[in-house]
Amino acid sequence: MLKLPTPCYAxxxxxxxxxxxxxxxxxxxxxxxxxxxxxxxxxxxxxxxxDGLGITVSYWDSLAAIAAWRAxxxxxxTRERGRANWYAHYELQVVKVERAYDWQAP
Amino acid sequence: MLKLPTPCYAxxxxxxxxxxxxxxxxxxxxxxxxxxxxxxxxxxxxxxxxDGLGITVSYWDSLAAIAAWRAxxxxxxTRERGRANWYAHYELQVVKVERAYDWQAP
Numbered sequence: 001m002l003k004l005p006t007p008c009y010a011x012x013x014x015x016x017x018x019x020x021x022x023x024x025x026x027x028x029x030x031x032x033x034x035x036x037x038x039x040x041x042x043x044x045x046x047x048x049x050x051d052g053l054g055i056t057v058s059y060w061d062s063l064a065a066i067a068a069w070r071a072x073x074x075x076x077x078t079r080e081r082g083r084a085n086w087y088a089h090y091e092l093q094v095v096k097v098e099r100a101y102d103w104q105a106p
Numbered sequence: 107m108l109k110l111p112t113p114c115y116a117x118x119x120x121x122x123x124x125x126x127x128x129x130x131x132x133x134x135x136x137x138x139x140x141x142x143x144x145x146x147x148x149x150x151x152x153x154x155x156x157d158g159l160g161i162t163v164s165y166w167d168s169l170a171a172i173a174a175w176r177a178x179x180x181x182x183x184t185r186e187r188g189r190a191n192w193y194a195h196y197e198l199q200v201v202k203v204e205r206a207y208d209w210q211a212p
Binding site: 014018054057083087090092096098099100 | 110116118120124151153154155156159160161163169189193194195196197198199200201202203204205206207208209210211
């Protein structure tokens with residue numbers, strides 16, 4: 001389970017894939033590896049449905065950590081590949097986590 | 107595309123389904139219908155992967171609107187059914203949207 005300090009911050013990335021892989025799977029795996037090395041990174045959750053709609057939420061301890069990840073050179077280059085090759089459209093929100101709960105079946 | 111006023115608020119609901127439907131699909135459809143009638147509701151996005159992990163993000167114009175949805179009787183009863191029948195575990199975060207971007211392929 002994800003144990004979140006509050007307040008913390010998150011990035012909600014909602015994206016619609018185009019058809020075909022075009023290097024996506026390998027790049028996505030590399031980004032998951034890379035993001036975990038970033039200072040201030042807490043956790044990431046990612047789901048994609050069979051219709052190609054996906055939601056990824058990454059959790060961070062500060063807005064500065066999110067800005068640093070945005071500026072990371074390999075990440076920035078991969079975003080360019082995403083716009084050129086992988087996505088039909090996407091939305092991104094930077095949010096502050098006000099409250100967090102979790103539940104597990106007994 | 108989702109056009110978000112900022113600031114606004116969101117609920118990130120990340121859940122792991124158990125095997126089997128047990129009335130889930132019908133109830134999920136009903137909740138989507140019901141939530142759209144709630145005051146202060148903006149939009150909702152939901153994705154579930156083939157491994158049963160799902161992320162749903164609902165967007166709201168205030169924390170009061172989120173609290174009212176939480177208190178809505180049919181929604182509360184459906185959450186009880188969820189804990190009894192549908193979910194192995196879940197996490198929920200109430201967040202404030204600080205910034206929002208979107209992009210569409212040209």
